[in-house]
Amino acid sequence: xxxxxxxxxxxxxxxxxxxxxxxxxxxxxxxxxxxxxxxxxxxxxxxxxxxxxxxxxxxxxxxxxxxxxxxxxxxxxxxxxxxxxxxxxxxxxxxxxxxxxxxxxxxxxxxxxxxxxxxxxxxxxxxxxxxxxxxxxxxxxxxxxxxxxxxxxxxxxxxxxxxxxxxxxxxxxxxxxxxxxxxxxxxxxxxxxxxxxxxxxxxxxxxxxxxxxxxxxxxxxxxxxxxxxxxxxxxxxxxxxxxxxxxxxxxxxxxxxxxxxxxxxxxxxxxxxxxxxxxxxx
Ligand code: NAP
Numbered sequence: 001x002x003x004x005x006x007x008x009x010x011x012x013x014x015x016x017x018x019x020x021x022x023x024x025x026x027x028x029x030x031x032x033x034x035x036x037x038x039x040x041x042x043x044x045x046x047x048x049x050x051x052x053x054x055x056x057x058x059x060x061x062x063x064x065x066x067x068x069x070x071x072x073x074x075x076x077x078x079x080x081x082x083x084x085x086x087x088x089x090x091x092x093x094x095x096x097x098x099x100x101x102x103x104x105x106x107x108x109x110x111x112x113x114x115x116x117x118x119x120x121x122x123x124x125x126x127x128x129x130x131x132x133x134x135x136x137x138x139x140x141x142x143x144x145x146x147x148x149x150x151x152x153x154x155x156x157x158x159x160x161x162x163x164x165x166x167x168x169x170x171x172x173x174x175x176x177x178x179x180x181x182x183x184x185x186x187x188x189x190x191x192x193x194x195x196x197x198x199x200x201x202x203x204x205x206x207x208x209x210x211x212x213x214x215x216x217x218x219x220x221x222x223x224x225x226x227x228x229x230x231x232x233x234x235x236x237x238x239x240x241x242x243x244x245x246x247x248x249x250x251x252x253x254x255x256x257x258x259x260x261x262x263x264x265x266x267x268x269x270x271x272x273x274x275x276x277x278x279x280x281x282x
Contacts, residue, residue, distance in 0.1 A: 005228070005250035006154075007259075010146070013153050014262035017270055018062050024273040025063035028280070035276035036065040037121065037268070038093040040083050040111070043073035043103040052099055058265050064272050067093065077107045084114035094276035095121030097268070118278060121271035124171060132175045135182040139271045144176035146263025147208060147229050148183070154252055156227050158183040162203050166190045166217065166240075167210035172231060176208055197221075214238040219245020228253040231260045 025035050037059055041052055056066045069083045080102065087093045096119045098111045112124040120128045123141035131138035139145075151158065163185035167173035177189045190200050192211075201207060201221040209217050210231035219242050222228060228250040232240025239256030247253050254260055 005247045005253040008254045010259040010262045014266035017266040021269045021273050022062040033280045034065050035273050036093050037095045037272045038067045038087045039097045040069045041099045042071045048099050073103045077110050080111045081114045088116045095272040097122045133178040141171045141175045142267040143264045146267040148179050158185045161185050161205040163206040164188045164204035165208045172210040209240040211240050215242040217241040222246050222249040224249050225251040230254050
């Protein structure tokens with residue numbers, strides 16, 4: 001038995017990324033450009049409010065300005081789309097984030113589609129996802145993008161390896177699988193209808209779990225020496241992987257918290273300064 005996997009420290013890497021973002025934001029400001037992230041927030045969903053607060057705090061720390069459009073829960077899809085379109089036409093807003101989930105019956109897809117490609121720093125539109133799949137330049141959804149950065153930071157080889165992604169959402173599992181395919185991994189994408197999930201997971205040299213069920217992936221499923229990335233975030237700071245058991249078999253593993261989570265916001269900040277740079281080329 002392994003004496004314990006090496007921990008992939010997302011907190012430390014995210015801090016380094018934020019330090020780089022701060023320098024880029026300063027350079028932009030010295031040219032008269034104030035990098036700005038605009039958030040559209042609908043209703044008062046507790047975790048969303050907490051996420052937006054955390055994100056705004058991180059923006060402040062690195063010198064990215066935030067503006068917020070707050071809409072009541074009873075708002076219509078048309079009103080949300082109109083708010084996004086106003087920001088799309090506002091040259092001072094470089095990145096747009098539609099905080100989700102949005103309350104039912106608002107059509108979040110319609111809101112996402114109103115975000116223009118160059119401002120889609122959260123990578124939620126079908127245009128961004130399509131370009132991600134094709135390996136074309138785009139802002140890739142922040143969590144999978146942050147995971148690729150972590151894999152690269154820890155020199156995890158991807159070419160030819162068996163990668164298994166559990167979860168197929170448009171913001172996480174699907175772009176993740178696409179990026180791994182583009183990095184030449186052999187990818188299996190699992191979901192709630194997958195048969196024998198344990199057998200699929202056991203083949204993984206690189207395992208990415210993003211399902212939203214606490215400690216669902218058991219340690220005994222993990223291939224010895226595998227790289228285990230837990231994107232799950234459940235109440236009480238619990239991941240989707242049974243960390244204590246999995247770390248005894250894995251070679252590298254992300255903790256929850258302190259693994260994938262900090263990378264998501266750092267990536268959003270990085271995308272925002274990149275968008276501001278692209279929209280203000282010298
Ligand atoms: P989601 O939209 O609810 O998607 C969950 C996915 O998991 C779906 O594809 C679902 O399959 C699959 N799934 C559910 N139960 C399963 C099971 N028993 N076996 C296999 N697959 C199963 O969730 P999400 O937005 O992708 O988020 C996933 C997790 O990541 C959550 O814990 C969330 O909090 C976390 N997250 C973390 C960050 C971060 O910054 N760290 C960011 C975003 C999300 P079907 O498609 O068949 O329904």
